[in-house]
Amino acid sequence: MKPVLEIANLSVGFPDGTAAVRGVSLRVMPGETHCVVGESGCGKSVTALSVMNLLPRGASRSASVMRFQDHDLTRMADRHIARLRGDKMAMIFQEPMTSLNPAYTIGSQMAEVLERHRHVSRAKGLDRAAELLEKVGITAPGMRLAQYPHQLSGGLRQRVMIAMALMCDPELLIADEPTTALDVTVQAQILRLLKSLQQQLGLALLLITHDLGVVARMAQRVSVMYAGQVVESATAEALFAAPAHPYTQGLLRCVPIPGKTPHDEPLGSIPGVVPRIGGRFTGCAFRDRCAHAAPACEGDIPTRHLSHDHETICTRPPA
Amino acid sequence: MNPRSVSTGLGLLIVGGVLAIALGADLLAPHDPFAQDLSQRMIPPSWMDGGSPDHLLGTDQLGRDYLSRLIFGARISLLIGTLTVVTSGLIGTTLGVVGGYFGGRADDAVMFAITCRLAIPLILVALTVVALIGSSLTVVVLTLGLLLWERFAVVARTTTMQIRNLDYVAAARAAGASTPHILIREILPNILTHLVVVGTLEMALAILLEAALSFLGLGVPPPLPSWGLMIAEGKDYMFFSPWVIMVPGVALFILVFGINLLGDGLRDLLGVSARR
Numbered sequence: 001m002k003p004v005l006e007i008a009n010l011s012v013g014f015p016d017g018t019a020a021v022r023g024v025s026l027r028v029m030p031g032e033t034h035c036v037v038g039e040s041g042c043g044k045s046v047t048a049l050s051v052m053n054l055l056p057r058g059a060s061r062s063a064s065v066m067r068f069q070d071h072d073l074t075r076m077a078d079r080h081i082a083r084l085r086g087d088k089m090a091m092i093f094q095e096p097m098t099s100l101n102p103a104y105t106i107g108s109q110m111a112e113v114l115e116r117h118r119h120v121s122r123a124k125g126l127d128r129a130a131e132l133l134e135k136v137g138i139t140a141p142g143m144r145l146a147q148y149p150h151q152l153s154g155g156l157r158q159r160v161m162i163a164m165a166l167m168c169d170p171e172l173l174i175a176d177e178p179t180t181a182l183d184v185t186v187q188a189q190i191l192r193l194l195k196s197l198q199q200q201l202g203l204a205l206l207l208i209t210h211d212l213g214v215v216a217r218m219a220q221r222v223s224v225m226y227a228g229q230v231v232e233s234a235t236a237e238a239l240f241a242a243p244a245h246p247y248t249q250g251l252l253r254c255v256p257i258p259g260k261t262p263h264d265e266p267l268g269s270i271p272g273v274v275p276r277i278g279g280r281f282t283g284c285a286f287r288d289r290c291a292h293a294a295p296a297c298e299g300d301i302p303t304r305h306l307s308h309d310h311e312t313i314c315t316r317p318p319a
Numbered sequence: 320m321n322p323r324s325v326s327t328g329l330g331l332l333i334v335g336g337v338l339a340i341a342l343g344a345d346l347l348a349p350h351d352p353f354a355q356d357l358s359q360r361m362i363p364p365s366w367m368d369g370g371s372p373d374h375l376l377g378t379d380q381l382g383r384d385y386l387s388r389l390i391f392g393a394r395i396s397l398l399i400g401t402l403t404v405v406t407s408g409l410i411g412t413t414l415g416v417v418g419g420y421f422g423g424r425a426d427d428a429v430m431f432a433i434t435c436r437l438a439i440p441l442i443l444v445a446l447t448v449v450a451l452i453g454s455s456l457t458v459v460v461l462t463l464g465l466l467l468w469e470r471f472a473v474v475a476r477t478t479t480m481q482i483r484n485l486d487y488v489a490a491a492r493a494a495g496a497s498t499p500h501i502l503i504r505e506i507l508p509n510i511l512t513h514l515v516v517v518g519t520l521e522m523a524l525a526i527l528l529e530a531a532l533s534f535l536g537l538g539v540p541p542p543l544p545s546w547g548l549m550i551a552e553g554k555d556y557m558f559f560s561p562w563v564i565m566v567p568g569v570a571l572f573i574l575v576f577g578i579n580l581l582g583d584g585l586r587d588l589l590g591v592s593a594r595r
Contacts, residue, residue, distance in 0.1 A: 057423075082496075083495060085495040165494075
């Protein structure tokens with residue numbers, strides 16, 4: 001099967017010399033949820049934005065492969081990529097409170113997407129919007145369509161954002177921390193919704209998150225990012241069962257497991273902070289925080305294949 | 320009712336009243352504002368000694384009915400205020416939004432234009448223009464309109480810079496919107512409230528500037544009944560007949576005061592905090 005999205009050796013740099021993304025490769029298969037997980041500033045959002053061609057001005061992007069369906073994104077003109085955005089690939093942002101324009105009604109903003117890409121009438125756009133609002137579990141969609149964003153709660157707005165992303169039946173949905181700004185019960189609802197929509201529509205979902213709980217309930221595949229690199233990539237089961245990279249292991253130790261984690265001991269933590277990575281950095285970016293650091297970690301780190309779909313970049317042989 | 324809404328209401332009342340007077344000038348004015356009657360010169364207002372009930376606010380040095388001239392003068396003031404704000408608003412908003420959204424070179428160019436504009440002395444330019452082209456209503460409107468855009472540009476630029484980084488602009492781009500679409504449909508409606516407030520301030524300023532230019536003889540030409548011109552024509556007589564400058568002066572004060580009250584009220588009413 002051909003992947004919906006394939007990226008190889010993606011690098012993104014910013015004018016201040018920061019190398020935000022360094023040689024990231026990932027593939028998203030049709031109907032699959034691929035989670036990109038990592039802490040703030042590890043380059044996961046920048047990866048998502050560079051797929052959509054929405055990087056801030058001044059950012060430089062290079063990749064050996066960047067393919068969406070049959071479109072070679074590395075060679076496409078900006079305005080052609082703009083035509084794909086919101087149509088075949090859609091994106092949901094982190095902040096539902098500010099992602100909707102306060103000056104227009106929900107219906108007007110949703111219908112506009114369909115008008116733009118499908119050149120249909122406003123009435124048809126509103127029909128489709130109402131249908132999708134119902135699909136994302138909003139009752140009385142007719143009333144919501146006429147409302148302004150400030151009349152909606154955060155959870156409702158995120159549902160609207162999801163419905164809006166689905167207006168043109170996208171093949172790929174990129175969700176950049178879609179639940180971070182919501183409270184816990186609403187988070188669970190939104191995740192359940194995303195999962196059921198994905199199964200109904202056969203969407204490929206690229207889910208960006210820093211929450212391993214989200215990864216556990218959503219992902220088929222996981223890419224763990226650290227300081228601009230994918231340090232480990234595996235199926236969700238393999239990753240949770242046998243994490244290979246010390247960073248992944250450290251992350252998993254930070255998550256409490258009901259029934260297993262003892263109450264009287266502090267949770268695990270990873271000492272140190274994420275280093276700032278410039279252009280000429282070599283070796284493992286995690287070595288300053290790693291318990292297993294060795295002189296070999298300062299050289300080039302080869303990619304180690306643990307099985308056909310589990311790989312990591314670490315000098316240490318698997319236990 | 321809180322004092323805020325009282326003052327807004329008062330502003331609305333004043334501006335609405337002046338607007339109604341200006342629109343209904345033909346019906347309201349008791350006399351022809353241009354008709355001279357040299358036998359009826361310098362009659363004081365009707366409540367003063369020697370006043371006549373036929374001329375409620377008296378007559379000027381050419382025997383023209385002062386009330387009628389005042390009523391027609393409202394027309395000139397509002398016309399100049401509105402047209403100036405529309406012209407300068409268009410120029411300033413376009414420059415400000417372009418500079419604020421695109422940043423970089425475009426922004427440098429806009430900032431340079433604003434700085435240049437601030438360095439231009441308004442009255443001197445008006446003087447030159449009038450000397451070259453001659454004075455007329457159109458010249459005054461164009462001169463003011465082409466010169467008073469800098470506050471629109473500054474406000475449009477800053478507010479655009481704040482909004483261009485908001486998620487809904489990114490979301491619109493993620494949904495495939497083009498740049499003109501983002502500028503006109505996403506950004507403009509959200510900075511409009513700020514621009515309306517600037518618009519009221521600029522309108523008050525334009526009306527005062529017109530009066531000042533007319534007073535200097537650089538504004539609307541006689542015999543048009545501009546309030547500034549009325550003050551200018553009356554200044555020779557103000558020692559013995561102070562009302563010839565007080566009447567148009569008070570009218571100017573009330574209108575500008577009303578516009579400012581309305582502007583303050585609009586700012587509170589349309590405050591950004593209320594829209595979030």
